[in-house]
Amino acid sequence: MSYTQIAIISVIAAIVLDLLIIKSKLIGKPVFWTSYGIILPFQLITNWWLTSREIVSYNPDAILGLRLASAPVEDLLFGFSLVLSVLSLWIYWGRKGISK
Amino acid sequence: MLGFTIVGSFWLEIALKVRVLARIKRALLSIAPISIFFIIWDAYAIRKGHWKFDHSQILGIFGPFDIPLEEYLFFLIVPLAAIMTIEAVRRVKKYWVVGDTER
Numbered sequence: 001m002s003y004t005q006i007a008i009i010s011v012i013a014a015i016v017l018d019l020l021i022i023k024s025k026l027i028g029k030p031v032f033w034t035s036y037g038i039i040l041p042f043q044l045i046t047n048w049w050l051t052s053r054e055i056v057s058y059n060p061d062a063i064l065g066l067r068l069a070s071a072p073v074e075d076l077l078f079g080f081s082l083v084l085s086v087l088s089l090w091i092y093w094g095r096k097g098i099s100k
Numbered sequence: 101m102l103g104f105t106i107v108g109s110f111w112l113e114i115a116l117k118v119r120v121l122a123r124i125k126r127a128l129l130s131i132a133p134i135s136i137f138f139i140i141w142d143a144y145a146i147r148k149g150h151w152k153f154d155h156s157q158i159l160g161i162f163g164p165f166d167i168p169l170e171e172y173l174f175f176l177i178v179p180l181a182a183i184m185t186i187e188a189v190r191r192v193k194k195y196w197v198v199g200d201t202e203r
Contacts, residue, residue, distance in 0.1 A: 031190055
């Protein structure tokens with residue numbers, strides 16, 4: 001599988017986790033989108049740093065080739081699914097009363 | 101880069117009293133199960149050559165599956181920063197529903 005395909009699957013998996021498994025329904029909540037809106041510019045700066053200096057480089061065969069802030073657009077999907085799934089699980093443990 | 105993420109988010113722990121590091125058990129329980137999947141993905145991508153790292157610009161310390169130490173730290177620090185961010189937003193927007201409390 002290519003980076004593109006795995007990235008799309010990861011987003012679907014994160015949304016399924018959020019909506020159907022944990023039912024935190026973060027993607028329907030302003031608190032999530034505001035947080036994501038804060039995180040996104042920082043991700044773009046970090047992506048730009050890592051890719052423009054070629055600290056990380058990508059195989060052209062594994063990506064679409066569309067780039068944003070010098071990094072493959074797939075990185076946005078990757079970042080989104082990481083953030084959504086971790087926050088969903090954070091809500092899950094909060095509901096369970098884990099407060100330490 | 102990881103230093104940038106730490107500087108950019110960890111001040112929230114003090115300034116907005118987000119108490120994420122104070123709830124490190126809940127944080128690690130939220131991060132570990134997810135990061136495992138992302139580390140498997142990372143291992144697969146490195147093996148398949150989807151991405152590679154410039155060995156002159158990383159520490160050169162590798163963990164399991166030939167994954168650089170920085171990548172392992174990434175999958176700890178970035179999720180921590182994300183949790184701090186959502187907790188900071190709810191500190192400011194007190195009446196927004198988050199979904200983990202009665203309110």
